[in-house]
Amino acid sequence: MNRNLSWLDQIIASKKEEIKKLLPLHSKMEKELSELSMPRKAFSAALRHKKKMGLIAEFKRSSPSIGVIGSSTDPILQVSKYRKAGADCISVLTEEKFFNGSLEDLKKIRQSVKLPLLRKDFIIHELQILQSILAGADAILLIVSILPVKDFFRLYSYCMQVGIEPLVEVHDEVEIERALEAGASIIGINNRDLRTFHVDLLVSRRLLPLIPEDKIVVSESGISSSDDLCDLRMRGADAVLVGEFLMRQEDPAKAIADLLSRSFLPRGTRKSPIFG
Template sequence: MAVSSQVDIADTQHTTQNTQHTTHNTKHTTQNPQPTTHNTKPTTHNTQHTTHNTQHTTDYKMNILDHIVADKRKEVDFKKLIIPVSQLEQSVFFERATVSLVNKLQHSSSGIIAEHKRRSPSKSVINQNLNVFDVAKGYEDAGVCGISVLTDGKYFGGSLDDLLLARASCQLPLLRKEFIIDTYQILEAKAYGADVILLIAAILSKEEIKQFSELAKSLNLDVLLEIHDEEELHKSVMPSLDMIGVNNRNLKTFEVSLDTSKHLSTLIPNDFIKVSESGISNIEAIKALQPYGYQGFLIGENFMKTENAGESASTFIKDLLKY
Protein backbone atom coordinates (compact mmCIF):
# COMPACT_ATOMS: atom_id res chain seq x y z
CA MET A 1 0.00 0.00 0.00
CA ALA A 2 2.92 2.36 0.73
CA VAL A 3 4.25 2.11 -2.81
CA SER A 4 0.84 2.79 -4.31
CA SER A 5 0.39 5.83 -2.09
CA GLN A 6 3.76 7.20 -3.15
CA VAL A 7 2.79 6.85 -6.81
CA ASP A 8 -0.48 8.72 -6.18
CA ILE A 9 1.36 11.48 -4.35
CA ALA A 10 3.91 11.75 -7.13
CA ASP A 11 1.14 12.02 -9.73
CA THR A 12 -0.59 14.75 -7.69
CA GLN A 13 2.64 16.70 -7.44
CA HIS A 14 3.15 16.31 -11.17
CA THR A 15 -0.35 17.69 -11.87
CA THR A 16 0.26 20.66 -9.57
CA GLN A 17 3.55 21.36 -11.24
CA ASN A 18 1.95 21.26 -14.70
CA THR A 19 -0.67 23.76 -13.48
CA GLN A 20 2.09 26.08 -12.33
CA HIS A 21 3.80 25.65 -15.68
CA THR A 22 0.59 26.68 -17.51
CA THR A 23 0.25 29.79 -15.33
CA HIS A 24 3.84 30.70 -16.03
CA ASN A 25 3.30 30.35 -19.81
CA THR A 26 0.39 32.81 -19.58
CA LYS A 27 2.71 35.35 -18.00
CA HIS A 28 5.31 34.53 -20.62
CA THR A 29 2.99 35.97 -23.32
CA THR A 30 3.29 39.45 -21.83
CA GLN A 31 6.60 39.39 -19.93
CA ASN A 32 8.81 37.02 -22.01
CA PRO A 33 10.71 35.46 -19.04
CA GLN A 34 13.45 32.89 -19.71
CA PRO A 35 11.65 29.57 -20.46
CA THR A 36 14.66 27.27 -20.35
CA THR A 37 15.24 27.48 -16.59
CA HIS A 38 11.60 26.78 -15.76
CA ASN A 39 11.28 23.78 -18.10
CA THR A 40 14.01 21.89 -16.28
CA LYS A 41 11.62 21.30 -13.35
CA PRO A 42 9.16 18.99 -15.15
CA THR A 43 12.10 17.08 -16.65
CA THR A 44 13.61 16.54 -13.19
CA HIS A 45 10.26 15.40 -11.84
CA ASN A 46 9.80 12.90 -14.69
CA THR A 47 13.23 11.46 -13.96
CA GLN A 48 12.25 11.00 -10.32
CA HIS A 49 8.98 9.37 -11.39
CA THR A 50 10.87 6.93 -13.65
CA THR A 51 13.28 6.12 -10.81
CA HIS A 52 10.30 5.45 -8.54
CA ASN A 53 8.78 3.04 -11.07
CA THR A 54 12.10 1.21 -11.39
CA GLN A 55 12.25 0.85 -7.61
CA HIS A 56 8.65 -0.39 -7.59
CA THR A 57 9.59 -3.13 -10.10
CA THR A 58 12.60 -4.16 -8.02
CA ASP A 59 10.52 -4.30 -4.84
CA TYR A 60 7.97 -6.51 -6.63
CA LYS A 61 10.67 -8.96 -7.68
CA MET A 62 12.17 -9.05 -4.20
CA ASN A 63 8.80 -9.69 -2.59
CA ILE A 64 7.28 -12.11 -5.12
CA LEU A 65 7.95 -15.16 -2.93
CA ASP A 66 6.33 -13.42 0.04
CA HIS A 67 3.23 -12.72 -2.04
CA ILE A 68 3.08 -16.31 -3.32
CA VAL A 69 3.49 -17.81 0.15
CA ALA A 70 0.83 -15.54 1.66
CA ASP A 71 -1.63 -16.50 -1.07
CA LYS A 72 -0.69 -20.16 -0.72
CA ARG A 73 -1.46 -20.19 3.02
CA LYS A 74 -4.95 -18.84 2.31
CA GLU A 75 -5.43 -21.39 -0.45
CA VAL A 76 -4.38 -24.33 1.73
CA ASP A 77 -6.56 -23.21 4.64
CA PHE A 78 -9.55 -23.10 2.28
CA LYS A 79 -8.77 -26.52 0.78
CA LYS A 80 -8.61 -28.09 4.23
CA LEU A 81 -12.21 -27.01 4.78
CA ILE A 82 -13.36 -28.49 1.47
CA ILE A 83 -11.38 -31.76 1.32
CA PRO A 84 -10.32 -33.21 4.69
CA VAL A 85 -7.20 -35.36 5.04
CA SER A 86 -9.35 -38.44 5.54
CA GLN A 87 -10.77 -37.96 2.06
CA LEU A 88 -7.31 -37.54 0.51
CA GLU A 89 -6.24 -40.81 2.11
CA GLN A 90 -9.10 -42.61 0.33
CA SER A 91 -7.65 -41.77 -3.10
CA VAL A 92 -6.85 -44.76 -5.32
CA PHE A 93 -3.34 -43.33 -5.69
CA PHE A 94 -2.66 -43.37 -1.97
CA GLU A 95 -1.77 -47.06 -2.02
CA ARG A 96 -0.06 -46.87 -5.41
CA ALA A 97 3.60 -47.89 -5.59
CA THR A 98 5.58 -44.79 -6.54
CA VAL A 99 8.24 -44.60 -9.25
CA SER A 100 11.62 -43.32 -8.07
CA LEU A 101 13.01 -40.30 -9.92
CA VAL A 102 16.33 -40.87 -8.15
CA ASN A 103 16.60 -44.33 -9.67
CA LYS A 104 15.75 -42.98 -13.13
CA LEU A 105 18.40 -40.26 -12.92
CA GLN A 106 21.06 -42.67 -11.69
CA HIS A 107 20.57 -44.86 -14.76
CA SER A 108 20.02 -42.17 -17.39
CA SER A 109 22.33 -40.83 -20.09
CA SER A 110 20.46 -37.54 -20.41
CA GLY A 111 19.09 -36.74 -16.95
CA ILE A 112 16.31 -34.60 -18.40
CA ILE A 113 13.37 -33.68 -16.18
CA ALA A 114 10.89 -32.02 -18.54
CA GLU A 115 8.33 -29.57 -17.23
CA HIS A 116 4.74 -28.63 -17.99
CA LYS A 117 4.43 -24.92 -17.27
CA ARG A 118 1.91 -22.53 -18.83
CA ARG A 119 3.24 -19.27 -17.43
CA SER A 120 5.41 -17.79 -14.68
CA PRO A 121 5.93 -14.46 -12.87
CA SER A 122 9.25 -13.95 -14.68
CA LYS A 123 8.16 -14.94 -18.21
CA SER A 124 4.41 -14.20 -18.20
CA VAL A 125 2.63 -16.51 -20.68
CA ILE A 126 4.80 -19.33 -22.05
CA ASN A 127 2.21 -21.55 -23.71
CA GLN A 128 -1.42 -22.02 -22.73
CA ASN A 129 -2.43 -24.06 -25.76
CA LEU A 130 -0.74 -27.39 -25.05
CA ASN A 131 -2.77 -30.20 -23.48
CA VAL A 132 -1.02 -31.63 -20.41
CA PHE A 133 -2.08 -35.19 -21.32
CA ASP A 134 -0.41 -34.89 -24.73
CA VAL A 135 2.63 -33.13 -23.31
CA ALA A 136 3.22 -35.85 -20.71
CA LYS A 137 2.84 -38.59 -23.31
CA GLY A 138 5.18 -36.75 -25.66
CA TYR A 139 7.78 -36.35 -22.93
CA GLU A 140 7.59 -40.07 -22.10
CA ASP A 141 8.03 -41.01 -25.77
CA ALA A 142 10.99 -38.61 -25.96
CA GLY A 143 12.80 -40.52 -23.23
CA VAL A 144 12.88 -38.02 -20.37
CA CYS A 145 13.58 -39.27 -16.84
CA GLY A 146 10.66 -37.56 -15.19
CA ILE A 147 8.07 -34.82 -15.56
CA SER A 148 7.62 -31.72 -13.42
CA VAL A 149 4.02 -30.52 -13.24
CA LEU A 150 3.22 -27.02 -11.98
CA THR A 151 0.12 -27.14 -9.77
CA ASP A 152 0.02 -23.50 -8.62
CA GLY A 153 -2.91 -21.72 -10.25
CA LYS A 154 -2.59 -18.00 -9.55
CA TYR A 155 1.01 -17.49 -10.62
CA PHE A 156 1.74 -20.43 -12.95
CA GLY A 157 -1.64 -21.38 -14.40
CA GLY A 158 -1.46 -24.97 -13.17
CA SER A 159 -3.72 -27.21 -11.09
CA LEU A 160 -3.94 -30.58 -9.39
CA ASP A 161 -6.05 -31.69 -12.35
CA ASP A 162 -2.91 -31.29 -14.47
CA LEU A 163 -1.18 -33.76 -12.16
CA LEU A 164 -4.05 -36.22 -12.53
CA LEU A 165 -3.99 -35.95 -16.32
CA ALA A 166 -0.24 -36.43 -16.45
CA ARG A 167 -0.60 -39.49 -14.19
CA ALA A 168 -3.22 -40.95 -16.52
CA SER A 169 -1.02 -40.27 -19.53
CA CYS A 170 2.32 -41.80 -18.54
CA GLN A 171 4.23 -44.10 -16.21
CA LEU A 172 7.11 -41.74 -15.54
CA PRO A 173 7.91 -40.30 -12.10
CA LEU A 174 5.93 -37.10 -11.59
CA LEU A 175 7.22 -34.17 -9.56
CA ARG A 176 4.58 -31.95 -8.01
CA LYS A 177 6.09 -28.49 -8.57
CA GLU A 178 4.45 -26.43 -5.88
CA PHE A 179 5.14 -23.97 -3.06
CA ILE A 180 4.75 -26.44 -0.22
CA ILE A 181 4.23 -24.76 3.14
CA ASP A 182 1.98 -27.32 4.86
CA THR A 183 1.91 -31.10 5.38
CA TYR A 184 -1.55 -31.09 3.78
CA GLN A 185 0.02 -30.39 0.38
CA ILE A 186 2.26 -33.46 0.68
CA LEU A 187 -0.76 -35.66 1.32
CA GLU A 188 -2.39 -33.97 -1.68
CA ALA A 189 0.62 -34.82 -3.83
CA LYS A 190 0.34 -38.49 -2.88
CA ALA A 191 -3.43 -38.51 -3.43
CA TYR A 192 -3.12 -37.02 -6.92
CA GLY A 193 -0.48 -39.40 -8.21
CA ALA A 194 2.84 -37.64 -7.62
CA ASP A 195 6.08 -39.55 -7.03
CA VAL A 196 8.23 -36.60 -5.98
CA ILE A 197 7.69 -33.37 -4.06
CA LEU A 198 9.62 -30.11 -4.21
CA LEU A 199 10.66 -28.30 -1.04
CA ILE A 200 11.95 -24.75 -1.47
CA ALA A 201 14.52 -23.82 1.17
CA ALA A 202 13.91 -20.09 0.69
CA ILE A 203 10.39 -20.32 2.13
CA LEU A 204 10.91 -23.00 4.81
CA SER A 205 12.67 -23.25 8.15
CA LYS A 206 15.05 -26.10 8.92
CA GLU A 207 12.40 -27.65 11.16
CA GLU A 208 9.79 -27.50 8.39
CA ILE A 209 12.17 -29.07 5.87
CA LYS A 210 12.78 -31.92 8.31
CA GLN A 211 9.09 -32.42 9.09
CA PHE A 212 7.96 -32.25 5.46
CA SER A 213 10.72 -34.46 4.05
CA GLU A 214 10.23 -37.13 6.70
CA LEU A 215 6.49 -37.21 6.00
CA ALA A 216 7.21 -37.54 2.27
CA LYS A 217 9.59 -40.44 2.85
CA SER A 218 6.95 -42.20 4.97
CA LEU A 219 4.68 -41.98 1.90
CA ASN A 220 7.44 -43.32 -0.37
CA LEU A 221 7.77 -39.99 -2.15
CA ASP A 222 11.16 -38.76 -3.34
CA VAL A 223 12.19 -35.33 -2.08
CA LEU A 224 13.86 -32.65 -4.20
CA LEU A 225 15.11 -29.71 -2.15
CA GLU A 226 15.63 -26.45 -4.05
CA ILE A 227 18.34 -24.00 -2.97
CA HIS A 228 19.66 -20.71 -4.33
CA ASP A 229 22.74 -20.05 -2.19
CA GLU A 230 25.14 -21.39 0.45
CA GLU A 231 23.03 -20.28 3.40
CA GLU A 232 20.02 -22.25 2.18
CA LEU A 233 22.20 -25.30 1.53
CA HIS A 234 23.82 -25.31 4.96
CA LYS A 235 20.51 -25.09 6.83
CA SER A 236 18.87 -27.79 4.72
CA VAL A 237 21.14 -30.81 4.33
CA MET A 238 19.62 -33.81 6.13
CA PRO A 239 19.21 -37.58 5.55
CA SER A 240 15.52 -37.36 4.60
CA LEU A 241 16.34 -35.61 1.31
CA ASP A 242 17.06 -37.44 -1.95
CA MET A 243 18.03 -34.72 -4.40
CA ILE A 244 19.32 -31.18 -4.10
CA GLY A 245 18.35 -28.84 -6.89
CA VAL A 246 20.23 -25.62 -7.51
CA ASN A 247 18.03 -22.91 -8.99
CA ASN A 248 20.17 -20.73 -11.23
CA ARG A 249 17.65 -17.89 -11.10
CA ASN A 250 18.36 -15.05 -8.70
CA LEU A 251 15.11 -14.48 -6.80
CA LYS A 252 15.83 -10.77 -6.35
CA THR A 253 16.72 -9.89 -9.95
CA PHE A 254 15.27 -12.90 -11.86
CA GLU A 255 18.60 -13.09 -13.71
CA VAL A 256 19.93 -16.57 -14.54
CA SER A 257 23.53 -17.79 -14.29
CA LEU A 258 24.89 -21.34 -14.49
CA ASP A 259 27.74 -20.17 -12.27
CA THR A 260 25.37 -20.68 -9.34
CA SER A 261 25.21 -24.43 -10.03
CA LYS A 262 28.96 -24.60 -10.60
CA HIS A 263 29.77 -22.79 -7.37
CA LEU A 264 27.40 -24.74 -5.12
CA SER A 265 28.28 -28.14 -6.61
CA THR A 266 31.42 -28.46 -4.49
CA LEU A 267 29.39 -27.85 -1.31
CA ILE A 268 26.67 -30.44 -1.96
CA PRO A 269 27.48 -33.79 -0.30
CA ASN A 270 27.81 -36.71 -2.72
CA ASP A 271 25.03 -38.51 -0.83
CA PHE A 272 22.51 -36.53 -2.86
CA ILE A 273 21.63 -36.46 -6.55
CA LYS A 274 22.52 -33.03 -7.92
CA VAL A 275 19.91 -31.32 -10.11
CA SER A 276 20.36 -28.02 -11.94
CA GLU A 277 17.26 -25.87 -12.52
CA SER A 278 16.48 -22.78 -14.65
CA GLY A 279 18.40 -21.37 -17.58
CA ILE A 280 19.16 -24.71 -19.20
CA SER A 281 18.19 -24.06 -22.80
CA ASN A 282 20.88 -25.82 -24.81
CA ILE A 283 23.09 -28.89 -24.88
CA GLU A 284 26.20 -26.86 -24.12
CA ALA A 285 24.75 -25.91 -20.72
CA ILE A 286 24.28 -29.56 -19.77
CA LYS A 287 27.74 -30.53 -20.97
CA ALA A 288 29.19 -27.65 -18.97
CA LEU A 289 27.46 -28.84 -15.78
CA GLN A 290 28.02 -32.59 -16.00
CA PRO A 291 31.68 -32.36 -14.90
CA TYR A 292 30.43 -30.71 -11.70
CA GLY A 293 28.50 -33.85 -10.78
CA TYR A 294 25.02 -32.92 -11.97
CA GLN A 295 22.86 -35.88 -13.00
CA GLY A 296 19.52 -34.10 -13.35
CA PHE A 297 18.54 -31.10 -15.48
CA LEU A 298 15.11 -29.53 -15.14
CA ILE A 299 13.96 -27.96 -18.41
CA GLY A 300 10.59 -26.25 -18.80
CA GLU A 301 10.33 -23.14 -20.91
CA ASN A 302 12.68 -24.41 -23.63
CA PHE A 303 10.24 -27.21 -24.53
CA MET A 304 6.95 -25.56 -23.59
CA LYS A 305 7.45 -22.47 -25.75
CA THR A 306 7.26 -24.63 -28.89
CA GLU A 307 4.16 -25.98 -30.62
CA ASN A 308 5.04 -29.58 -29.71
CA ALA A 309 6.85 -29.94 -26.39
CA GLY A 310 7.30 -33.70 -26.78
CA GLU A 311 8.95 -33.43 -30.18
CA SER A 312 11.19 -30.63 -28.93
CA ALA A 313 12.30 -32.80 -26.01
CA SER A 314 12.90 -35.75 -28.33
CA THR A 315 15.09 -33.73 -30.68
CA PHE A 316 16.97 -32.21 -27.74
CA ILE A 317 17.74 -35.59 -26.17
CA LYS A 318 18.82 -37.16 -29.47
CA ASP A 319 21.21 -34.27 -30.10
CA LEU A 320 22.47 -34.46 -26.52
CA LEU A 321 23.32 -38.15 -26.80
CA LYS A 322 25.17 -37.51 -30.07
CA TYR A 323 27.23 -34.71 -28.56
Protein backbone atom coordinates in the same frame (compact mmCIF):
# COMPACT_ATOMS: atom_id res chain seq x y z
CA MET B 1 -3.87 -7.28 -4.56
CA ASN B 2 -1.51 -5.52 -2.17
CA ARG B 3 1.21 -3.79 -4.18
CA ASN B 4 3.62 -3.81 -1.24
CA LEU B 5 3.79 -7.57 -1.18
CA SER B 6 6.28 -9.38 -3.39
CA TRP B 7 4.92 -12.03 -5.75
CA LEU B 8 6.32 -14.72 -3.43
CA ASP B 9 4.49 -13.20 -0.45
CA GLN B 10 1.30 -13.19 -2.51
CA ILE B 11 1.75 -16.84 -3.46
CA ILE B 12 2.38 -17.86 0.15
CA ALA B 13 -0.72 -15.90 1.24
CA SER B 14 -2.84 -17.66 -1.38
CA LYS B 15 -1.40 -21.03 -0.35
CA LYS B 16 -2.45 -20.34 3.25
CA GLU B 17 -6.00 -19.76 2.00
CA GLU B 18 -5.91 -23.04 0.06
CA ILE B 19 -4.69 -24.88 3.14
CA LYS B 20 -7.57 -23.51 5.21
CA LYS B 21 -9.96 -25.10 2.72
CA LEU B 22 -8.14 -28.43 2.99
CA LEU B 23 -8.24 -28.57 6.80
CA PRO B 24 -11.73 -30.13 7.08
CA LEU B 25 -10.66 -32.85 4.60
CA HIS B 26 -7.65 -33.95 6.64
CA SER B 27 -8.94 -37.26 8.01
CA LYS B 28 -10.58 -38.21 4.71
CA MET B 29 -7.26 -37.59 2.95
CA GLU B 30 -5.35 -39.68 5.50
CA LYS B 31 -7.78 -42.52 5.02
CA GLU B 32 -7.35 -42.36 1.23
CA LEU B 33 -3.59 -42.37 1.71
CA SER B 34 -3.77 -45.52 3.85
CA GLU B 35 -5.43 -47.29 0.93
CA LEU B 36 -2.50 -46.56 -1.42
CA SER B 37 0.57 -48.74 -1.76
CA MET B 38 4.06 -47.75 -0.58
CA PRO B 39 6.85 -46.95 -1.25
CA ARG B 40 6.99 -44.31 -3.98
CA LYS B 41 10.60 -44.22 -5.14
CA ALA B 42 10.12 -44.03 -8.89
CA PHE B 43 11.44 -40.47 -9.20
CA SER B 44 14.93 -41.09 -7.81
CA ALA B 45 15.10 -44.50 -9.49
CA ALA B 46 14.60 -42.84 -12.89
CA LEU B 47 17.56 -40.49 -12.32
CA ARG B 48 20.17 -42.46 -10.35
CA HIS B 49 23.30 -43.92 -11.97
CA LYS B 50 22.26 -43.34 -15.55
CA LYS B 51 24.51 -43.46 -18.62
CA LYS B 52 23.06 -40.21 -19.91
CA MET B 53 22.02 -36.92 -18.40
CA GLY B 54 18.57 -37.30 -16.84
CA LEU B 55 15.86 -35.02 -18.18
CA ILE B 56 12.92 -33.75 -16.16
CA ALA B 57 10.68 -32.01 -18.70
CA GLU B 58 8.31 -29.44 -17.25
CA PHE B 59 4.75 -28.52 -18.13
CA LYS B 60 4.60 -24.78 -17.39
CA ARG B 61 1.94 -22.45 -18.80
CA SER B 62 3.20 -19.07 -17.51
CA SER B 63 5.64 -17.63 -15.05
CA PRO B 64 5.90 -14.39 -13.07
CA SER B 65 9.27 -13.60 -14.66
CA ILE B 66 8.27 -13.95 -18.32
CA GLY B 67 4.46 -14.05 -18.42
CA VAL B 68 2.54 -16.39 -20.69
CA ILE B 69 4.57 -19.20 -22.27
CA GLY B 70 2.04 -21.74 -23.50
CA SER B 71 -1.21 -20.97 -21.77
CA SER B 72 -3.47 -23.07 -23.96
CA THR B 73 -1.08 -25.94 -24.58
CA ASP B 74 -2.75 -29.29 -24.03
CA PRO B 75 -1.02 -31.01 -21.08
CA ILE B 76 -1.62 -34.57 -22.29
CA LEU B 77 -0.34 -33.90 -25.79
CA GLN B 78 2.69 -31.96 -24.59
CA VAL B 79 3.70 -34.62 -22.09
CA SER B 80 3.26 -37.43 -24.59
CA LYS B 81 5.76 -35.61 -26.82
CA TYR B 82 8.16 -35.33 -23.87
CA ARG B 83 7.81 -39.05 -23.15
CA LYS B 84 8.30 -40.20 -26.73
CA ALA B 85 11.45 -38.08 -27.03
CA GLY B 86 13.01 -39.69 -23.96
CA ALA B 87 12.23 -37.52 -20.92
CA ASP B 88 12.91 -39.48 -17.71
CA CYS B 89 10.45 -37.65 -15.46
CA ILE B 90 7.79 -34.96 -15.82
CA SER B 91 7.43 -31.83 -13.69
CA VAL B 92 4.03 -30.15 -13.52
CA LEU B 93 3.68 -26.60 -12.26
CA THR B 94 0.42 -26.58 -10.33
CA GLU B 95 0.51 -23.06 -8.83
CA GLU B 96 -2.49 -21.09 -10.12
CA LYS B 97 -2.01 -17.40 -9.41
CA PHE B 98 1.26 -16.68 -11.21
CA PHE B 99 1.95 -19.85 -13.16
CA ASN B 100 -1.55 -20.49 -14.44
CA GLY B 101 -1.24 -24.15 -13.46
CA SER B 102 -3.56 -26.46 -11.55
CA LEU B 103 -3.72 -29.75 -9.75
CA GLU B 104 -6.13 -30.76 -12.52
CA ASP B 105 -3.23 -30.56 -15.00
CA LEU B 106 -1.26 -32.97 -12.82
CA LYS B 107 -4.18 -35.38 -12.46
CA LYS B 108 -4.77 -35.43 -16.23
CA ILE B 109 -1.09 -36.03 -16.88
CA ARG B 110 -1.04 -38.82 -14.26
CA GLN B 111 -3.77 -40.63 -16.13
CA SER B 112 -1.96 -40.36 -19.43
CA VAL B 113 1.67 -41.34 -18.62
CA LYS B 114 3.50 -43.76 -16.34
CA LEU B 115 6.63 -41.58 -16.03
CA PRO B 116 7.46 -40.36 -12.51
CA LEU B 117 5.77 -37.01 -11.78
CA LEU B 118 7.06 -34.08 -9.76
CA ARG B 119 4.51 -31.66 -8.36
CA LYS B 120 6.03 -28.20 -8.63
CA ASP B 121 4.35 -25.79 -6.24
CA PHE B 122 4.98 -23.77 -3.12
CA ILE B 123 4.67 -26.38 -0.39
CA ILE B 124 4.39 -24.99 3.12
CA HIS B 125 2.05 -27.46 4.85
CA GLU B 126 1.58 -31.23 5.35
CA LEU B 127 -1.85 -31.19 3.74
CA GLN B 128 -0.38 -30.06 0.41
CA ILE B 129 1.93 -33.08 0.59
CA LEU B 130 -1.00 -35.43 1.18
CA GLN B 131 -2.88 -33.72 -1.63
CA SER B 132 0.10 -34.25 -3.98
CA ILE B 133 0.25 -37.99 -3.29
CA LEU B 134 -3.49 -38.37 -3.80
CA ALA B 135 -3.27 -36.49 -7.10
CA GLY B 136 -0.67 -39.01 -8.27
CA ALA B 137 2.67 -37.24 -7.71
CA ASP B 138 5.78 -39.34 -7.06
CA ALA B 139 7.78 -36.36 -5.80
CA ILE B 140 7.26 -32.80 -4.60
CA LEU B 141 9.45 -29.73 -4.69
CA LEU B 142 10.50 -28.50 -1.25
CA ILE B 143 11.97 -25.01 -1.58
CA VAL B 144 14.39 -24.29 1.28
CA SER B 145 14.31 -20.51 0.80
CA ILE B 146 10.57 -20.11 1.40
CA LEU B 147 10.44 -22.16 4.62
CA PRO B 148 11.35 -21.27 8.19
CA VAL B 149 14.08 -23.74 9.23
CA LYS B 150 11.85 -25.70 11.61
CA ASP B 151 9.09 -26.03 9.01
CA PHE B 152 11.57 -27.27 6.42
CA PHE B 153 12.82 -30.07 8.69
CA ARG B 154 9.28 -30.98 9.74
CA LEU B 155 7.97 -31.12 6.15
CA TYR B 156 11.01 -33.11 5.04
CA SER B 157 10.35 -35.73 7.75
CA TYR B 158 6.68 -35.79 6.86
CA CYS B 159 7.59 -36.67 3.26
CA MET B 160 9.64 -39.60 4.56
CA GLN B 161 6.78 -40.68 6.81
CA VAL B 162 4.08 -40.66 4.13
CA GLY B 163 6.37 -41.92 1.37
CA ILE B 164 6.86 -39.22 -1.21
CA GLU B 165 10.26 -38.10 -2.45
CA PRO B 166 11.15 -34.44 -1.87
CA LEU B 167 13.32 -32.68 -4.45
CA VAL B 168 14.97 -30.20 -2.10
CA GLU B 169 15.61 -26.91 -3.90
CA VAL B 170 18.63 -24.79 -2.95
CA HIS B 171 20.17 -21.58 -4.25
CA ASP B 172 23.26 -21.06 -2.07
CA GLU B 173 25.78 -22.66 0.29
CA VAL B 174 23.71 -22.17 3.45
CA GLU B 175 20.68 -23.84 1.88
CA ILE B 176 22.86 -26.80 0.77
CA GLU B 177 23.98 -27.27 4.35
CA ARG B 178 20.37 -27.30 5.46
CA ALA B 179 19.40 -29.82 2.77
CA LEU B 180 22.27 -32.11 3.77
CA GLU B 181 21.43 -31.79 7.44
CA ALA B 182 17.89 -32.97 6.71
CA GLY B 183 19.36 -35.98 4.87
CA ALA B 184 18.06 -34.96 1.43
CA SER B 185 18.96 -37.46 -1.27
CA ILE B 186 17.70 -35.46 -4.28
CA ILE B 187 18.91 -31.87 -4.39
CA GLY B 188 17.85 -29.32 -7.02
CA ILE B 189 20.11 -26.34 -7.62
CA ASN B 190 17.91 -23.53 -8.90
CA ASN B 191 19.87 -21.31 -11.26
CA ARG B 192 17.10 -18.72 -10.92
CA ASP B 193 16.95 -16.50 -7.86
CA LEU B 194 13.26 -16.66 -6.91
CA ARG B 195 13.30 -13.08 -5.59
CA THR B 196 15.15 -11.25 -8.38
CA PHE B 197 14.46 -13.77 -11.23
CA HIS B 198 18.12 -13.48 -12.18
CA VAL B 199 19.19 -16.69 -13.95
CA ASP B 200 22.81 -17.83 -14.06
CA LEU B 201 24.14 -21.34 -14.69
CA LEU B 202 27.19 -20.31 -12.67
CA VAL B 203 25.06 -21.05 -9.60
CA SER B 204 25.14 -24.76 -10.51
CA ARG B 205 28.83 -24.63 -11.37
CA ARG B 206 29.62 -23.06 -7.99
CA LEU B 207 27.42 -25.35 -5.90
CA LEU B 208 27.85 -28.75 -7.58
CA PRO B 209 31.26 -29.39 -5.97
CA LEU B 210 29.73 -28.90 -2.52
CA ILE B 211 27.31 -31.82 -2.81
CA PRO B 212 28.45 -35.36 -1.93
CA GLU B 213 28.67 -37.88 -4.76
CA ASP B 214 25.93 -40.15 -3.42
CA LYS B 215 23.25 -37.47 -3.82
CA ILE B 216 21.19 -37.02 -6.96
CA VAL B 217 21.69 -33.45 -8.17
CA VAL B 218 19.34 -31.71 -10.58
CA SER B 219 20.28 -28.39 -12.19
CA GLU B 220 17.10 -26.32 -12.62
CA SER B 221 16.13 -23.30 -14.75
CA GLY B 222 17.56 -21.39 -17.68
CA ILE B 223 18.80 -24.48 -19.54
CA SER B 224 18.43 -24.38 -23.32
CA SER B 225 21.28 -26.07 -25.19
CA SER B 226 23.25 -29.27 -25.49
CA ASP B 227 26.32 -27.23 -24.49
CA ASP B 228 24.63 -26.45 -21.16
CA LEU B 229 23.84 -30.13 -20.67
CA CYS B 230 27.35 -31.32 -21.54
CA ASP B 231 28.97 -28.82 -19.25
CA LEU B 232 26.65 -29.64 -16.32
CA ARG B 233 27.09 -33.38 -16.92
CA MET B 234 30.87 -33.12 -16.77
CA ARG B 235 30.61 -31.10 -13.58
CA GLY B 236 28.61 -33.85 -11.91
CA ALA B 237 24.90 -33.13 -12.47
CA ASP B 238 22.66 -36.20 -12.62
CA ALA B 239 19.79 -34.42 -14.33
CA VAL B 240 18.44 -31.13 -15.62
CA LEU B 241 14.97 -29.65 -15.25
CA VAL B 242 13.83 -27.76 -18.34
CA GLY B 243 10.60 -25.80 -18.64
CA GLU B 244 10.33 -22.64 -20.72
CA PHE B 245 12.66 -23.79 -23.50
CA LEU B 246 10.56 -26.92 -24.17
CA MET B 247 7.20 -25.18 -23.78
CA ARG B 248 8.16 -22.66 -26.47
CA GLN B 249 9.15 -25.23 -29.09
CA GLU B 250 6.96 -26.06 -32.04
CA ASP B 251 8.57 -29.49 -32.03
CA PRO B 252 9.46 -30.36 -28.42
CA ALA B 253 10.52 -33.88 -29.39
CA LYS B 254 13.18 -32.56 -31.75
CA ALA B 255 14.30 -30.05 -29.13
CA ILE B 256 14.74 -32.87 -26.60
CA ALA B 257 16.70 -34.95 -29.10
CA ASP B 258 19.01 -31.97 -29.76
CA LEU B 259 19.40 -31.20 -26.07
CA LEU B 260 20.35 -34.78 -25.23
CA SER B 261 22.46 -35.37 -28.34
CA ARG B 262 25.83 -34.99 -26.59
CA SER B 263 24.97 -35.96 -23.05
CA PHE B 264 25.26 -39.73 -23.29
CA LEU B 265 28.23 -39.58 -20.93
CA PRO B 266 28.82 -40.94 -17.46
CA ARG B 267 28.47 -38.23 -14.86
CA GLY B 268 31.67 -36.35 -14.06
CA THR B 269 32.92 -36.25 -10.47
CA ARG B 270 31.96 -33.23 -8.38
CA LYS B 271 35.45 -31.99 -7.76
CA SER B 272 35.87 -29.78 -4.76
CA PRO B 273 37.18 -26.36 -5.86
CA ILE B 274 39.76 -26.54 -3.06
CA PHE B 275 41.40 -29.57 -4.66
CA GLY B 276 41.11 -28.26 -8.22
